[in-house]
Amino acid sequence: MANVLYVTAHPLNTDTYSLSVGNQFIKTYKKFNPKDVISHLDLYRTDLPQIDADILGHWGNHHMVMLLINYAKRRRMT
Template structure:
């Protein structure tokens, strides 16, 4: 069983956007041909992705030194780790 990441970065859906319609048609056909595979959709217009800012850089530094992170640092670093894990777990 494969895990496929389907990433979109368009503000409109398949009813308005030809590229979104083509992507949806591809994924539907793929799923019919490979029903055992998992398809994970990531919509970059709907997904919270933290900016790599001072909190993130400071948080990474604190983590490497075993220090405690602030709530903001922890939230951003954890979210980025979750996103990274999605990419690493895909085929």
């Protein structure tokens, strides 16, 4: 089982070409990899923390990416 991070950052909430291509890819990927976990992070609609020295020092670290995803999920719940 793999973890896949699907990142979008589009200001429109409509079905644009780039979003529809991405959605079709995810749909097809799920069909062939049903056990994989896909996390969607929409950077345009997510309140991310300020990028500071601590975050930059850990950039590229898988753990930091998961922290950002969890932060975004918590912000949507409140």
